[in-house]
Structures are given as structure tokens and as C-alpha cells.
Amino acid sequence: MSSEAFLQVQGLAKAFQPARPVFAEVSFALAKGEFVCIIGHSGCGKTTILNVLAGLDAASGGHVFMDGRAIDGPGLERGVVFQGHALMPWLTVRQNIAFAVRSRWPQWGRTEVDAHVKKFVALVGLLPAIDKKPNELSGGMKQRVGIARAFAIQPKMLLLDEPFGALDALTRGSIQDELLAIVRQTQQTVFMITHDVDEAILLADRILLMRNGADLPAGWRPGDIAEVVANPLPRTRTRAGLHHLPGYYDLRNHIVDFLVTRAHAH
């Protein structure tokens, strides 16, 4: 594994039942500024891996290092966005994000916090709604607030667990475009779970294909990363132009074939 890797995951394992680990021997690395998606069927352990990276869950085996230091708990150097937006319902957009910003920079004054909050609310196009509470916002807008909040603490790494899963296709598309623009602009390192093959092809530099654990005649085989696919499409790709690019269908078919024939034991 490269010594330059920003995130190093080595031999990670998780067992809720000792004899049947969900996954084992999971190793991968992310370079700084790299966008990596993980794809696999329900139950293979994607969220568990992300929770370990977030420091919200402990692995049963293996190690995770970020920037050379072992991850052993949650920290503001990692920003997490889940499918549910997890905003505080009694606070406005401005207050929700300010809360995170103040935890990150407790020494900042009110004006400094507010200017910072506004910058990130503007980035996701929500300035007109900055003083609204979550129940006055659509699902897509709430998800944008979650993204703005994660970016506002300027984490060293973003961890996204199907952040657009609950959105309609149109909203999802426009937020994907926004996310891509912000990530390109800020050179963020991102680890993202998705079930959507096109989303992975649009966003990711590399795609980890994860296999489910399986009961084989020889005994239990834990889940693992079966293959790492490098995205050969140019980084300037856009959602609208994706399917016109040479190589797009080969890549898409390869991932879909994996999900259909190899991700589950037969």
C-alpha cells in the first residue's frame, strides 16, 4: 500500500457473531483529494465500514489510519452525512450549521461564525432559506443543509452514507452536480456509499466492489472487497454527458455484472 495514502484501511474485520464475521480482510487506501465510492448489496457491511471510519463503531480486527494517526473515535476532522439529514428541528439552517462551526472553532466570534456559515449555505444555493427551520424545507433542501454543514467544518475527509438515497431523481441529479463542483473546488477526500451505479461512475475516481459474506459448503466466507475499479472516464465528466463518453458502457456493464453475478455467492 502506498506510503502516501491519506487514509489507510488494513485488514479490517467486523463480527457481530464471532463465527460469522460480516467482513474480514478489508484493505484499501485513499489518496488525498480522491473520491472513492463503495458499492455492494444490502447487508454486505458498507455502513459498518463507514461507521468505523467515522469512529462511531469499533472494528473487531484490523486498523484504520488517517493522516498517519489511528482513528479511535469520532472527530471534527471527519464530516459525516447520512441518508437522514440529522438536523436539529428547533434550529434554523443558519443555527444548525453555526452549531457545528462553533464546535470546530470555539474561539471564533459571532461575526466570524456567521460569515463562515453564509459562505457554505451559499455554496449549496440555500441563502434564501437560511433562516428557515428544517420542517419548512423540502427533502432535497434538508440534504443540502447536511452537506453544507459537513463542508463547513472543513473536515480532512468526508464520509457520505447514501446521502441522496431518499431524493427524487431530479433533485438527486442537481445535488450530485453541486457536490461534484464543491469537491473539485475544495479538493476534498471523500468516501461514499451508494447503490446507484451511475452515481458512482459520475462521482468516483475509484469504485470498491464489495461482496456479501456467504455460507459455502466449506464454511462461512466473510464479505470482502472483491475488486477495485479505477474510473477511466475524464474527470471533467458531467451527468448530462456521461453516457456519451467512450468507455462508459463497458464500465457500467462491468459493475452491473459484478452486482448480478459475483456480489452474492450462488
Ligand SMILES: Nc1ncnc2c1ncn2[C@@H]1O[C@H](COP(=O)(O)OP(=O)(O)OP(=O)(O)O)[C@@H](O)[C@H]1O
Ligand atoms: N448492531 C448490530 N448488531 C448486529 N448485527 C448488525 C449490527 N449492525 C449491522 N449488523 C449486521 O451487519 C451486516 C452489515 O450491515 P451494514 O448496515 O453495514 O450493511 P450495508 O452494506 O450498509 O447494508 P445496506 O446497503 O442495506 O445499508 C448486516 O447483516 C446487519 O444485519
